[in-house]
Amino acid sequence: MHKRREPAPAEQYTASCANCVLPELCLRAGLSPEDVKQLDQLVYARRKIRRGEDLYRAGYPFAAIYAIRSGFFKSERVLKDGRHQIMGFHMPGEMLGLDGIGTGAYACNAVALELAEVCAIPLYRVEELSHQVRDLAHRLHQIMSEEIVRDQRVMVLLGGRGAEARLASFLVDISHRFSARGYAPADFDLPMTREEIGSYLGLTLETVSRMFSRLQAENLIKVQQRHIRVLDSSGLERMLETVV
Amino acid sequence: MHKRREPAPAEQYTASCANCVLPELCLRAGLSPEDVKQLDQLVYARRKIRRGEDLYRAGYPFAAIYAIRSGFFKSERVLKDGRHQIMGFHMPGEMLGLDGIGTGAYACNAVALELAEVCAIPLYRVEELSHQVRDLAHRLHQIMSEEIVRDQRVMVLLGGRGAEARLASFLVDISHRFSARGYAPADFDLPMTREEIGSYLGLTLETVSRMFSRLQAENLIKVQQRHIRVLDSSGLERMLETVV
DNA sequence: CGAACACTTGATGGTCCTCAAGTCGAGTGG
DNA sequence: CCACTCGACTTGAGGACCATCAAGTGTTCG
Numbered sequence: 001m002h003k004r005r006e007p008a009p010a011e012q013y014t015a016s017c018a019n020c021v022l023p024e025l026c027l028r029a030g031l032s033p034e035d036v037k038q039l040d041q042l043v044y045a046r047r048k049i050r051r052g053e054d055l056y057r058a059g060y061p062f063a064a065i066y067a068i069r070s071g072f073f074k075s076e077r078v079l080k081d082g083r084h085q086i087m088g089f090h091m092p093g094e095m096l097g098l099d100g101i102g103t104g105a106y107a108c109n110a111v112a113l114e115l116a117e118v119c120a121i122p123l124y125r126v127e128e129l130s131h132q133v134r135d136l137a138h139r140l141h142q143i144m145s146e147e148i149v150r151d152q153r154v155m156v157l158l159g160g161r162g163a164e165a166r167l168a169s170f171l172v173d174i175s176h177r178f179s180a181r182g183y184a185p186a187d188f189d190l191p192m193t194r195e196e197i198g199s200y201l202g203l204t205l206e207t208v209s210r211m212f213s214r215l216q217a218e219n220l221i222k223v224q225q226r227h228i229r230v231l232d233s234s235g236l237e238r239m240l241e242t243v244v
Numbered sequence: 245m246h247k248r249r250e251p252a253p254a255e256q257y258t259a260s261c262a263n264c265v266l267p268e269l270c271l272r273a274g275l276s277p278e279d280v281k282q283l284d285q286l287v288y289a290r291r292k293i294r295r296g297e298d299l300y301r302a303g304y305p306f307a308a309i310y311a312i313r314s315g316f317f318k319s320e321r322v323l324k325d326g327r328h329q330i331m332g333f334h335m336p337g338e339m340l341g342l343d344g345i346g347t348g349a350y351a352c353n354a355v356a357l358e359l360a361e362v363c364a365i366p367l368y369r370v371e372e373l374s375h376q377v378r379d380l381a382h383r384l385h386q387i388m389s390e391e392i393v394r395d396q397r398v399m400v401l402l403g404g405r406g407a408e409a410r411l412a413s414f415l416v417d418i419s420h421r422f423s424a425r426g427y428a429p430a431d432f433d434l435p436m437t438r439e440e441i442g443s444y445l446g447l448t449l450e451t452v453s454r455m456f457s458r459l460q461a462e463n464l465i466k467v468q469q470r471h472i473r474v475l476d477s478s479g480l481e482r483m484l485e486t487v488v
Numbered sequence: 489c490g491a492a493c494a495c496t497t498g499a500t501g502g503t504c505c506t507c508a509a510g511t512c513g514a515g516t517g518g
Numbered sequence: 519c520c521a522c523t524c525g526a527c528t529t530g531a532g533g534a535c536c537a538t539c540a541a542g543t544g545t546t547c548g
Contacts, residue, residue, distance in 0.1 A: 206539095
């Protein structure tokens with residue numbers, strides 16, 4: 001049975017990857033139990049971020065990658081005219097900061113959408129530990145590759161699809177990722193505003209709102225402000241069959 | 245002085261990374277000369293791909309990453325309805341196949357736009373050689389991170405900008421990448437069709453054509469079919485100041 | 489209770505897609 | 519050498535979709 005997601009989980013954590021409450025995600029996935037024990041060497045620090053605060057900002061020198069222990073993040077680019085555009089929403093178990101490795105400076109702001117906690121992992125430690133833990137290097141490559149594929153999927157959405165399909169795709173994506181984390185996939189609260197969703201999907205907040213209403217009128221979802229109930233998940237997924 | 249780009253270079257290559265004709269790109273960039281000598285161990289095979297043929301297809305099991313020695317590629321996703329959407333264009337010195345690491349299967353088709361040649365590099369060899377060549381792992385991480393940042397830049401374009409700015413951004417990007425490879429940045433032939441540009445930019449081929457005409461009318465470029473002359477590069481770049 | 493904020497809904501207009509009719513250039517065969 | 523063809527490209531007309539502007543509702547929290 002799925003539990004409803006708690007917005008700001010007050011879990012007491014054990015400072016160890018082996019005992020991490022998260023399911024098989026993060027750097028740990030696919031590693032042997034002995035290897036997992038070594039992972040604790042990686043974590044330089046754990047850090048709490050309050051709602052609205054940032055973990056890092058675009059242009060800050062790259063210092064570490066971060067594994068999200070709890071809470072949602074958004075990553076947003078700052079355009080030259082001062083506006084922001086959201087590049088992604090990030091859940092517990094996912095990594096932040098990969099965009100900073102190439103240039104040595106982060107490309108995005110990473111902002112907590114609710115009280116959150118992260119594990120800071122200096123990249124050089126991962127690269128060093130990779131000498132001992134054979135599968136670790138590969139696991140990091142997988143994570144980065146998945147990020148590339150995820151971004152490409154967004155590019156497909158933004159490039160070709162109408163507003164309704166974009167929102168449907170967004171909801172299906174959120175639902176799947178909740179599901180993978182043991183949360184209810186069909187009954188959840190969105191941690192972001194309509195404006196943020198619109199920024200992510202290349203739409204205005206008004207259009208997002210209208211599309212929520214339309215999906216509701218089609219009996220695919222039930223909307224009450226930020227609370228979403230998915231009534232017909234296969235119907236939703238049918239909306240994005242042309243999207244892969 | 246810049247040389248004009250030859251569409252299908254008939255270079256004789258020395259089968260060695262140390263003697264590679266490409267400038268500081270690919271896995272080599274930033275490595276010491278001794279380390280570069282070791283890179284040859286990585287290259288499993290060199291392969292020629294003719295125009296229109298594919299290096300790999302979406303769904304093929306992940307076998308290797310590829311460094312482009314010569315020729316242009318496009319990478320395209322196949323949508324469920326059979327249409328294709330182009331995720332990127334790729335030049336000599338860039339890597340292909342990074343999207344296959346995460347899932348173990350390539351996510352795109354990689355198709356040569358002209359006669360091309362690649363170096364096939366099994367990922368496990370990179371991961372093994374990383375134990376001896378300290379900086380190699382980091383260099384791969386940089387490359388993957390740069391790919392993420394590049395994709396994000398496209399997302400910004402697709403999400404927020406009008407057709408004219410998208411095309412201007414495309415041209416500036418191509419121009420910069422030519423420049424980095426020693427080719428003329430303001431006088432070149434595009435190796436792709438209007439339709440392919442449109443697929444990449446989220447536009448129809450008609451709109452791409454219209455925007456070429458408009459940029460020409462504004463005296464920013466000169467268009468003759470696929471041959472482009474950049475008349476006012478700073479004017480072009482001014483069009484995307486709101487884009488970062 | 490009022491203020492601030494997030495959200496919804498309506499009216500209007502601009503941008504880009506669609507459909508359609510050309511033009512241009514390269515390659516082929518008579 | 520010229521006609522023919524085919525694919526790539528250009529240009530025009532009309533319409534769909536979404537952005538913009540605007541007004542109003544709902545919720546939260548001091």
